[in-house]
Amino acid sequence: MAEPPHDRTADGPDRSPTARLEMTGINVAFGGVTALEDVSLTVEPGQVHGLIGPNGAGKTTMFNVACGLVRPDSGRITWRGEELRRLRPAQLSKLGIARTLQGVGLFPGMTVLENVMVGAHRHAKAGFFSALFAIPTADKDEERLRRRALDALAELDAVEYAGRYPGSLPYPVQKRVALARALVADPELLLLDEPASGLSEDEMHELGELIRVLCSRMSVLLVEHHMDLVMRVCDRITVLDSGRQIAVGTPEEIRADPAVTEAYLGDDVDVDADAAELGGRSAAQVPASTQEGPRG
């Protein structure tokens, strides 16, 4: 991940993101349980928007609504200025939206390279009959997808695993492959569900840098429990608690918001650490490389 970002400016004249995702008044109930209650959020073009909250707050559900995996009981989703009605997950990649799953969700029966090539599905051109008769254009199309997939793997520093099967790889590498699979589609909006879980401190730091690089060509909506990472990379943050939106603002505003601290303290599972981090990063938790200048 330490590699310099790939120069994709050759792909199109202007790659700076322009699309805005707006979700307004989203309500979701599973049976009798209210998972989301009148939640709204807006991801501005080219911004990293954080979505945080204690366990079971409804973050993944919010993602599922944005992906068409869960149909909201009410509410509007607007993308590129148009309302998305009856959204289905399979339409997502054509709309320029990519998502990683909370687990890794790789295809176990395929090599890493093939996994990423599946992510490039929407860029494929060769159809059924050229595949059936193995017409050379199908080969050419495959070669193009393979190139793309290798580029995405290179960006995440995972080319060396191209021929391996996911089950044999360490968890952090699997997460990188899953991210490559999302990036290879060249999305305008990237939804990341807990990308840092299971990563070491260093890996998490690299991920943070990567996300900042990515937002020059796409908007990012990020669900994450590691406050350190969230506070560092996000432009804006929405806080959920038990399905309700309790705060929205810049990292500084969120850190200062008493309602947020209370929500985290009220949740007695394992978020004491999160709450502590929320109050202010301690020097020990920040990798040495980020400590620039004297701290007050």
Next chain:
Amino acid sequence: MSDTQTPAGTPGAASSDAPSTATAAGNASSAAASSGRSFLPKSTLLRHLLVLVLCAVGAVALLELTEPGTNAQISSVAYYAIAAGGLTLLTGLNGQISLGHGALMAVGAYTTALLLDVDEGEPLPLPLIFLIAVAATALVGALVGVAAARLHGPYLAGATLALAVGVPGLTLYFKETLGGEQGINVRIERAPDWFDEAINAISGENGSQTKWLAYISVACLLLTYFLLANLMRSRMGRTWRAVRDQEVAAELAGISLGAWRILAFVVSAAAAGLAGAVLAIVVRLAAPGSFLPVLSLSLLTAVVIGGLGSLFGALLGSALLVFLPRWASDIGRDSFDIASAQASQAAYVVYGLLLVAVMLFAPAGLVGTVRLALLRRRAARATARAGGR
């Protein structure tokens, strides 16, 4: 934290580099296959054509070196293998189980029989009849596929089994056109002169009708496997495997699960239709007795024994299906002095035992197990090399 997903691999320790599922083992990935050192051409078309030509040469040699009785059995292997090839694509690559492929074969067989059974004048040319049989079965397959795409596991198995049970009954219901219990006799033209001459030139023997049918069957088999291999090694195959492995992730990549499941069913049904057409001309009859549910079960057995997702496995399984009962009853009769009626019963026992043994000791099937072993060895060598650095 909420992670219910435990890390799947311990960091740093990557001892076995092989797909974790048995289904996946049968089909080595195209990417891995073409990245290794290889003297085969890079173009998929050339590579598959080369294999096709080699197999054709092998098939001619096999048919000319064996006696007429074996020729007839090779025809049976061919039509089983055509259907099994389609089934292995459906079940092995796409993860949909079908216990109803025998019924789809019936559609192909009856279409062929009806088109050949003309009272006056010439029937359509055989290749055209086969094409129509394939198209008709593909259409039926599309209808079944639409229903199948919404069903999973045992429900899909049950629904397709109903098809296998129901279709033979249909032939009794439409007695007038489909000939009821007796079925429809199938006659095709005598082998053309050029065939006799060609056989004479190759082996000095006379081209019999049995031989002609065997050549037609094997040609159909090779053509089918060529096309299926093309699909499996292409983006189509990869997309089908993605749908099989991880529905949500596949959908998020823009793959519409239903459409791809239906497509797999259509392709698989088309193969079954051709298998039925070949069966009809080889056994010279299209009758309900040829398409009992046990046919569907045998096909699935062949595919599983050979190794799900592998065309070579499907061929191997089909060959066992045809030759094993004969070997078993021969051995039973000769060595153990069993009456031949009992010996043929014993053949089923042997077949069942083989199936159990394969499932116990080689759950990935014959081909799948060998491939897994190769992959493991390659991975072990790679790890050793990495360790030696």
